[in-house]
Amino acid sequence: MSRTIAVLFVFATALSALTCARTPPERQLIEDAAAALGGADRLAALKSIAVEGEGDAPNVGQNRLPDSELPNWKVTQYTRTTDLANDRTDMTQVREAQFQFAGALVQRQHQGQDGDVAVNYPPNGAPLRGTAAQASDRRREALHHPVAAVRAALAGTTELRNLRQEGDDDVIDVRPVRGGVLRLFVSRATKLPTRVAMLDAHPNLGDAVITTAFSEYEDVSGVKMPKRLTTTIDKYPQFDLRVTRSAVDVDTAALAAPAAVASAPVPVPPAATVAVEPVAAGIWWLAGSGNHRSIVFEFADHLVLFEVPLNEARSKLVIDEARKLSPKPLTHAVVSHHHFDHSGGLRVAVAEGLTIVTHRSNEAFFKDLVARPWTVQPDQLATSPKPLMLQLVDDTLTLKDAAMEVQLYHLIDNAREGTNLFAYVPRGRLLVQADLYDNTWERHLWGQNVLDNIERRKLKVDRDVPVHGAIEPFAAMVQNIRTKTGS
Secondary structure, eight states, X not given: OOXXXXXXXXXXXXXXXXXXXXXXXXXXXXXXXXXXXXXHHHHHHOOEEEEXXXXXXXXXXXXXXXXXXXXXEXXXXXXXXXXXXXXXXXXXXXXXXXXOOSSXXXXXXXXXXXXXXXXXXXXXXXXXXXXXXXXXXXXXXXXXXXXXXXXXXXSTTOEEEEXXXXXXXXXXXXXXXXXEEEEEEEETTTOOEEEEEEEEEETTTEEEEEEEEEEEEEEETTEEEEEEEEEEETTEEXXXXXXXXXXXXXXXGGGSOOHHHHTSOOOOOOOOOOOEEEEETTEEEEOOSSSOOEEEEEXXXXXXXXXXXXXXXXXXXXXXXXXXXXXXXXXXEEOOOOOHHHHTTHHHHHHTTOEEEEEGGGHHHHHHHXXXXXXXXXXXXXXXXXXXXXXXXXXXXXXXXXXXEEEEEEOXXXXXXXXXXXXXXXXXXXXXXXXXXXXXXXXXXXHHHHHHHHHHTTOOOXXXXXXXXXXXXXXXXXHHHHHSOOO
C-alpha cells in the first residue's frame, strides 16, 4: 500500500468512526430540548413538579349552536402535582359555571392516579377506586407538561421516529408512551417545547387530537416551566390554564393511593339497560339505567324513535329494543339537538339505516360527525359504512298518518338551546322533550321560555314525557318551573 493510499485509508476510517459516534438527529432534538429546560441530568433528578393557577374550561359539545362560542367553566382554583419518580398524579379544582346551568353552579373536583390505580375523591365520603380507563387517561394527561414529556422522551424504552418540520418547530413522534404516540413540538429558535399532541378516541368525535401548547416560560429552581398551558380537542378549546405558581420536588406522600382503594377491585362500568314503559297506544318510553330516555311512536306502517342519546352502546340497545315493539320497520330517528349527550348515538343510528330528523342548523355539524375517521376505536359506522340520510326541520314538521300524529316544533328564542326540536302528540296531549325540563334539576332558568313556546304554539298539554327525568302531569311541570326559576 502506498503512503498516499494509507493516509486516505486512515482518514476514511476516522471519518467513519466519527460518523457512527454522532448523535442521531432524533435524539439530538430531545437532548437540545432537555438542555433548554435545564439539562438532562437536572430533569432526571427531579422527583416531582407542581402547578397552581386559574383559567377557563369551555364545555365542549354544549354550545347553543354547533358553531357558536362554548359555554365556559371559570376555574378559580387549580392545583396539579405530578410525582415523576413514582408515576402518580393529583388534581384538584374549583370551577364556577358562567352559563345557564341547572345543576350546582360551583363544583369542587378532586382526582388522583397511582400507577394503574385511579382514585376519585367525592365531595362527601371516602375515596373510591376509578376505572381502568380513568387511570389510563390520567397517566396520559400527565404528559401534557414539557418537563414530563421530555423526560418520557429521554427514557431508554422509548423510540423516537418521524423527525420533521412544521412551521417554526421540529416535531418528533415519541413511542410507545403509555399506550400511544406523543407528538413533541420543539422550537428551532429556542429549543423549548412548544406543545405536545396525542391521538385519542372521543365518544362523539372519534379520532381526536388532544393538544397542549406551552408558553411564557420562567425559571423555577433551575428548570424552565411554562406559565400558560392551553389544551384543545381538535379545534375545540378545552382548558386554558394561567399558572400563578410552579414548583419542583414538592412533597408527594399524599399522592399514594389509599390502601383500601389500591386493594379494591377495578370497577367495571355497568352495562346499559333499557326498560320499556307504555305511555299511550302506540307510544313507549324507553328508560332504564341512567337519565337518558328515548320515545318510540308507532305509525301505520313504520316506527319513529325520538332521541338516540349518550353513546353508541346506549343507542344501539334502544334501537334494538324499539324493533321488538312491533314488526313494523324502524325508519326514522329524531335527534332533538346537537349537544353531545343527545347526538351521541347519531352514528349508530346512521349505521342502522335510520333517517335522521333534526333542525336545519345541525346539518353541517352532523355531516362532519358522520364523516369523521374512527380508527382508534372503530364504531359500527366505521366498520359498516352507511350514507347519512337527513330530514331537516326549519320551524315545524308534522309526521302523520291514520295511526299516529307527531308535531315537531323548533324551540324559539331560548338562551341555551338553539337547535332544539320538541314534539307534541295531539292524541293524549303529550309533550315530548329533551333539555327543556327535568323534574330533578335544581333550577329552571330557561323554563319560562319553554312555557312561552308552548303557549305560542297554542298547545294543550296534559303530560310531559321527557328524555331526562320522569313522566309527570304538565301542571306539576309548570309548578316546578315557577318555583325554581332563581339562581
